[in-house]
Amino acid sequence: MRLILQPGTKIVVATHNPGKARELAEILENRFDLVTAGQLSLAEPDETETTFEGNALLKARAAAQASGLIALADDSGLSVQALGGAPGIYSARWAGETKDFGVAMARIEQDLRSSGASDLRAWFTCALAVAWPDGPAVVVEGRVAGNLTFPARGDRGFGYDPIFVPEGETQTFGEMEPARKDAMSHRSRAFAQLRAALL
């Protein structure tokens, strides 16, 4: 089986979030016939792996196996150097059931203060996995390095964007024009790799 995604291929996106599915469709330039795991009522697997790539692969495998379709999944998060890489794969979980990233950002600030560390380096990671049912899977990872800043600034983007200033920039991802953020984001870098590999 050649690892090529033909235009028009039906792909299940392993997310139950319609906004995320729409965003993925745009990134994929509407080249594919996308359905979501939510639309197909697929169960969401537990994210039991210890790495972004491992969890993206696990989610893509589960969706491909349950649907019989090629599946795309992502896993992403923020890693803070002075916190040993936390929250990392737990980035979404730190925001809790209500997805309150204000709480999660406050926790990072608090943990950094408690640790006494002055090192504010951090990086975002986005892992993407494409799995063929009963076949191979392709996994890529994009990263962007930067520094944290407190208090949070900007109401664009989502998640931890308002406390993250990419290297060489002065604005946080929360303040940046979407097109400017897209030009350097972990997610864009992961998709660029995936496109280069599979399209």
Place this chain on the structure above:
Amino acid sequence: MRLILQPGTKIVVATHNPGKARELAEILENRFDLVTAGQLSLAEPDETETTFEGNALLKARAAAQASGLIALADDSGLSVQALGGAPGIYSARWAGETKDFGVAMARIEQDLRSSGASDLRAWFTCALAVAWPDGPAVVVEGRVAGNLTFPARGDRGFGYDPIFVPEGETQTFGEMEPARKDAMSHRSRAFAQLRAALL
């Protein structure tokens, strides 16, 4: 980056076991310039993932990152239905530091007896991962289903082979001619997928 392995490509095999590296070289029909993680003195990462594919990917990523070369890693094991899939990813660890699979096979027999289960179904899994440094990774998985038999029979193969009879067969993997085992094994199936995808 196209996901193709050109003949002659230098590939680091993420194993410290020279016998395993030799076996992989044969399976790859000596098409590549193979070195082992042991020859390059690369550290062995902890196998922290919960799936065969996750651990194969983790080992390939670590070797690719440390060496700057394309890396190949495998992870394999035996899963027993009535033991909830155990030993699974812990198959090698059940054999201990001394790699005594006699002990590990006795433990399976004992655990099955303790559980009172009469279901002897089991399957071998082999996951393979090829990782490009700072690039994509391809992951495949091969499986073979069968039934356990006690006492162990045959001194060919390795690991749990002497207690595993593949579906439709009467001999254990430990009794079978190597060529016959190779025609149906989880490892062969994984390599067939990898060849189809990358060569």
